[in-house]
Amino acid sequence: MNYTELQLTVSPDYTDILMAELAVLGFESFVETDEGLNAYILEPDFDETALQAVIDKYAGQTAIAYQINSLEKKNWNEEWERNYQPIEVQGQILVRASFHESKPDFRYDIVINPKMSFGTGHHETTAMMLEHQLSVDAAGKTVLDVGSGTGILAILAALQGAERVVAFDIEEWAVENARENTALNQCSGIDVFQGTIHEVNPDERFDIVLANINRNVLLDDIPAYVRLMKPEGTLLVSGFYEQDAADIEAKGRAEGLIKTGQLSQNNWVSIKFDKRTHGL
Template sequence: MNYTELQLTVSPDFTDILTAELGELGFESFVETDEGLNAYIVEPDFDEPALQELIAKYADQTAIAYEVNSLEKKNWNAEWEKEYEPIEVADQVRVRASFHPVDARFRYDIVINPKMSFGTGHHETTAMMLEHQLGLDFAEKTVLDVGSGTGILAVLAAKMGAQAVVAFDIEEWAVANARENAELNDCPQITVFQGTIDDVDPTNRYDIILANINRNVLLAEIPLYTSLLTTQGHLLVSGFYEADAPDIAQKAIDTGLTTSNTLIRNQWTSLVFDK
């Protein structure tokens, strides 16, 4: 069966949400590009009027253009495997797919089969979050992973000794993927549910909260994260550009947090706050 390739030219700020929206339209796999996003769907399932309706939905928020190509039948798993390379973080973490061999040189071996979910470690924001995690003590800690995607951050927290990790995502397919990856990595202390921060029990407290989302969500939700932190707890955030970091930091400071660490990669930023 042939596939249809959709090439989207769009701002990086919108690739995550468009991935989710296209997943609802039946697209099966996604590749971030320098121009935006490529998405793939079996040819009979492609609905161009539905796509045009989706494009119109975001046209007033960002410049967006698309091109559609018909692709010959291929072994897409083989193509994906050919392109997916393991990544290494701070000489301690290696993130790989299940078809890659183990490399014993790394302290933490993380297996992530991403499917449609965001978070293989290849994006700067995810890699910076992993690096920040290496600087914290997770032993016997309770952890909340906000917008967990593939569950990669939750998996590292568990491998670093966290007692319990609660992860959630708004997308059903991301939740399923995170659960699969938790099982792949033998992390029974990870619990994943579908929902938002409003579905987290407000009486619970967490030693460490991980939130790799985007600027607007962080600005709206940082006060909630702060209320869920234990005294001397840590909040790790990413998913925004360097230019947005002052606003994010000020919001955290206004809620009683202090900034303790900063990483910047290709204009993307990740911050650590302490309570």
């Protein structure tokens, strides 16, 4: 059976939002591109009227253009594999799909089959979060992955030797994908659930909190992250632009955090915070 390929030209700010919207329409897989996003669905399941409704919903917020192609199934598989190339982070992490060969030279070999989920490591925000994780000793620690997507950050934490890893996402399909990926990496002990920060056990405390989301969610939820952190805990955040970094830093500072690191790539930013111990 043939597939329909949707090629979206859109700002990176909207790729994860549109992935969620298109998943509801039945699109099965996504590939982030330099122009935006490619999405794939079986031809009989494609509804152009429903697609146009989604485009119209966001057209007033950002420029969106799209093109529709028909792909034979064999060509669809080749296209997906051609677009999804392995990535390397700091010479220590290899992120690949299950159809790529492993490389023994890397300390961490992470297999991610993304399906509909955000977080393959290709986006700057995910790559920076992975890089920041390399600077944090997770061995024997407890880790919370907020808005986990494919589960890639939780998987790295588990491979680093974390004692307990909890991950959650608001989307059901992301939770399913994260569970599949944790199994692929033999990290099935990771606790993945569907929900928000408010469904995390309020009595539990974490050494490390990972949150790769967006500016508005971070500004709203950083206080909740801090409440769940141990006295000397670490918070890693990303998903926002350089112009928003001052607001994120100010929010962290107001909650008793100190900035101990920052990375930037193509106007995207990731910040490392540590929790102050005095007065806590």
